[in-house]
Amino acid sequence: MSHSFHVHSHQQHLKWSSTISPIHTVPSGSIVSFDLRDGGNNQITPQSASSPSSALSSFDLTQADPAMGPVYVSGAEPGDVLKVEFLELTPADYGWTAILPGFGLLSDEFPEPQLKLWDLSNLSASSSSPRKATFKKGIEVPIKPFLGVVGVAPPPTMGPLSTIPPYPMVGGNMDCRTATKVGCTLYLPVNVPGALFSCGDGHAAQGDGEVCGTAIETPVKATVRLTVEKAHVRATKGYRLNCPHYTTPEPSREEVESEVQERAKGEYAALGIHENIREASRMAVRGVIDWLVAERGLTREEAYMLTSVCAGLTMAEVVDMPNYAISCSIPLSIFTDSN
Template identity: 70%
Template sequence: MAHSFHVKSSQLHLKWSKALTPVLTVPSGAELSFDLRDGGNNQIRPDNAATALADFDFALTDPAMGPVFVEDAAPGDVLKVEFLELTPSDYGWTAIFPGFGLLADEFPEPQLKVWDLTDAGLTPSSSPGGMRRAVFRPGIEVPVEPFLGVVGVAPATDEELPTIPPYAASGGNMDCRYLSRVGSTLYLPVNVAGALFSCGDGHAAQGDGEVCGTAIETPMLARLRLTVEKKAVRDAKGWALNCPHYVTPPLTREQLEAKLAPADKGEYAALGIHEDIREASRMALRGLLDWLVAEKDLSRPEAYMLASVSSSLKMAEVVDMPNYAIACSIPLNVFTE
């Protein structure tokens, strides 16, 4: 069943609340398009790059477009969200904000990188079906893999909740590059009548961890399908959904070949080991930054931003207490020279 509904970029909210008035009411199974602002609420653009960080208002960040009331959705049900199409804008940005990010105490100065995401600015894939690449600087290119950072439903609480953190019971600003890319399916617990679904925060690329606090942030045109799965179906199987779950699509043969030989050159990683998982992550990230500065001739802020859009934090070992082992890795195929 296909329907035609559209949510405008002006139809946004900055708090999650079950008291919000829906901007649309749609039947289960509806396809919707969303004109999405980026995670900075479109405050940073190529035309104002020189002054954008100085004028930036954090109170306006992580806007969610919506909410959408889905008919027949009731508390205890599940909202199935299918990501059908994601189209980034012709520009993106990555920034270091003072006081924000995994190494905030080590990067007190603001820094901004504006990316060219036009057809002319992107490097074509070297193989059929492969991903185009955004140029960080000559010799360093990052694959463009669009996804949405903010995807969620209204919470059950009477309180208004900020949109910056994610929530187990309702999703939100999860910044997980797998759950909302094209072909993925996300399952969210329904907490209130109609679910009150919203989304936003387009990303052209991001590493696992988004370590400097930003990805390649970009406005996005998104097409999604929303379907209600009734509580009785899961009750019959003997389990309930208490947090977001997702399924990713299989890679096509062309995508698999592009990720493997000859493009894949392996990865470089630093391993942080500490009894505090956050400190282990910080240690691993510092190690990777040290290598990028020494071996790839990057400034430390450049290395931090490149890590945020292309490196990945991984829980390598979490059972041999008291210490955790966290890897921070970067794929070597981002280096084309």
């Protein structure tokens, strides 16, 4: 795909701020390519497999979730909307998932570090069959690339902000697997002239919630189109953006067939119920982990990471106070054995 502007992996920042100088100034409608570092800032590599404990003990969380950019989009003014179309996402030939002490939904229950390296070298983007990576013998995880970090600079009165949390007026580290895959269009509120767009945190696959704190983290080559939508376009319809919005593409025939096959095999789910949404989520995730250990023979650490990589986490019920109901489900299609 042809493009005129490229952002290199060293052109990064760890704060959202209106004071960061742009890498490029591009016209509205421009296609921009990026070499993106992974969410760990490339601190984990295939060579980490030789000494995983050393790689994790030296892991610096303050360097996590770097954003590559920013890009100044001409014509973007506060009140406008930046339309981001995701055209190409190509993962590297490796990925990793880790349990990092003190990080994750169940961090108090998993104090020991754990690292899983994934081989993504045999994945062909042109293949019509679903791409999968091996978690361990008998478990194959579908590869569905997307970007975890996509955002714009905050208003000058709000910066600088860490790139680790998401923010309503920025976007940022949203980790929303349905918003930033190829074919999706993301709409972000513009807070400063030029919008100052950046992205990063490539994922080869992730479950809802990214519950252990990591997905299949991987460097990604990304290509996006950046277009300014002027404020009056939505104002004439009576609303404006105060948080990210997005649309998803119509699935291809191959995607529909693959989803039908996956759904035909069903899923196993646990329903967490608690007056606190976070605790309900913890209960649901814990239930799936217990099942994976008891019925599928995984260690608790393996089960936690697998849930982070491919589980669905859904707010099943939020109106009957005082309790919330959160569902955590694991697709049975990932299991290739007969158990």
